[in-house]
Amino acid sequence: MNEPVLSIRDLSISFKTSNGTVNAIRGVDLDLNKGETLAIVGESGSGKSVTVKAIMGILSGNQEIRSGTIQFRYNRDGEEVHQDLLQLSKKDMRRRINGKRIAMVFQDPMTSLNPTMAVGKQIMEGLIIHLKMSRPEAHERALELLRLVGIADPEKRMKSYPHQLSGGMRQRVVIAIMLACNPEVLICDEPTTALDVTVQAKILELIKNIQAKMQLSVIYITHDLGVVAKVADSVAVMYAGKIVERGTVNEIFYDPRHPYTCGLLSSMPDIVTETEKLYSIPGSPPNLLHEVKGDAFAPRNRYALNIDFQEEPPMFQISDTHYAATWLLHEQAPSMEMAASLKARIETARKEAGEWTESDSWR
Known part of the structure; x- marks a missing residue:
C-alpha cells in the first residue's frame, strides 16, 4: 500500500456550549492514500464536517482538541515533509497549507465566493499570494483553470460576478480557485447538495477527471450513498463522532x-x-x-x-x-x-x- 498522505490518529474534539461540553469527535482514526478517493458518510451531526474542518484548521473558537494527531506528508523542494497539522497556528495553516497544499470545496458556492469581486480576480488572488506570480501570469493561469473546469468563453467569465453565473458554473469557479495552487489533497464537503441532479452528475464527473489528471487525493463528505457509489475507492462510516465501519466501496456496499x-x-x-x-x-x-x-x-x-x-x-x-x-x-x-x-x-x-x-x- 502507498504511505498515507493524511493520517488521523485518536482525534477527539469537544465544543463548549451554554448547555455544557459536546464531545463531537471521539477518537477518530483515518488514512487517505495518494490518488485515493475516500468518502466519509453518516447522518447529520455524526462528525463528518468537524473532522475535515480540523484538517483545514478552521474550527470555531469554542473548540478544544482533546487528543490526537493529523499527520500530513507532502513534498517541498524535493524533500518529503511530515507535519502534524494540529501543531500549526491558524496563521501558519493559512500561509503554508490552506489552498496551497490542501483545498476545500464547500456545498454552497455562494458562501465561498466574494460577491463584490469578479471571479477572475478571485482565482488570481491565490496565484499571486501563494505562487508569487505576476498579474499577467496569474491572468493566463486563471484562464487555463476556467478551461480545465469546463467553462466556455473564459475571457468573458473572468469579468463576471458570482451572481451572474448559474449554480453549476459558480461551483466550477470554486473548484478552479481550489485547484489554482496545485494542492495535493482536495476536500469536498457535500459539493453537489445545492445543485440539481443533472448538474450534480457533471460536477462529480469533472472532479473525477481532474483528480486523474492531477493525481489528487480526494475526501468526499456526504450523506448521499448514490454519490459514494459513483466516486469513492474507500468508505468510512461515521456515527456519533466515531468511525464505525471502514473498507473499500465494494466491501461497504456489498458486504x-x-x-x-x-x-x-x-x-x-x-x-x-x-x-x-x-x-x-x-x-x-x-x-x-x-x-x-x-x-x-x-x-x-x-x-x-x-x-x-x-x-x-x-x-x-x-x-x-x-x-x-x-x-x-x-x-x-x-x-x-x-x-x-x-x-x-x-x-x-x-x-x-x-x-x-x-x-x-x-x-
Whole structure:
C-alpha cells in the first residue's frame, strides 16, 4: 500500500456550549492514500464536517482538541515533509497549507465566493499570494483553470460576478480557485447538495477527471450513498463522532457488517424494491452532551447484545481493508441475519456490477 498522505490518529474534539461540553469527535482514526478517493458518510451531526474542518484548521473558537494527531506528508523542494497539522497556528495553516497544499470545496458556492469581486480576480488572488506570480501570469493561469473546469468563453467569465453565473458554473469557479495552487489533497464537503441532479452528475464527473489528471487525493463528505457509489475507492462510516465501519466501496456496499451501515443502505431509494415505504432507522442519534456508555448505536440496534450497553466495541478486522466496530463480529456473538430486503438489493447490485464473487458473503 502507498504511505498515507493524511493520517488521523485518536482525534477527539469537544465544543463548549451554554448547555455544557459536546464531545463531537471521539477518537477518530483515518488514512487517505495518494490518488485515493475516500468518502466519509453518516447522518447529520455524526462528525463528518468537524473532522475535515480540523484538517483545514478552521474550527470555531469554542473548540478544544482533546487528543490526537493529523499527520500530513507532502513534498517541498524535493524533500518529503511530515507535519502534524494540529501543531500549526491558524496563521501558519493559512500561509503554508490552506489552498496551497490542501483545498476545500464547500456545498454552497455562494458562501465561498466574494460577491463584490469578479471571479477572475478571485482565482488570481491565490496565484499571486501563494505562487508569487505576476498579474499577467496569474491572468493566463486563471484562464487555463476556467478551461480545465469546463467553462466556455473564459475571457468573458473572468469579468463576471458570482451572481451572474448559474449554480453549476459558480461551483466550477470554486473548484478552479481550489485547484489554482496545485494542492495535493482536495476536500469536498457535500459539493453537489445545492445543485440539481443533472448538474450534480457533471460536477462529480469533472472532479473525477481532474483528480486523474492531477493525481489528487480526494475526501468526499456526504450523506448521499448514490454519490459514494459513483466516486469513492474507500468508505468510512461515521456515527456519533466515531468511525464505525471502514473498507473499500465494494466491501461497504456489498458486504456491510455494522448494523448502522446496513440501516443506511436499507434506507436508500431504488427502482428494484417493491415496498411502498422507505426503511428508516428507528430512534435518533445520542446527545453528545452526555457521556456515551458502550456502543452509541445500541439503543437503535435491534440486534444489540447486553455488552453493547456496557462496553464500547473495538474495531474487528474482517479483511485486510475491511473493519467494523460492533460486538456482533466477536467470535462468541450469535449470528446476525441480514434483512431480506437488503440482501435482495445487494444481490441485484452484485449482478449489475458483475465484480463481486460468491465467496464474499455475510457470515
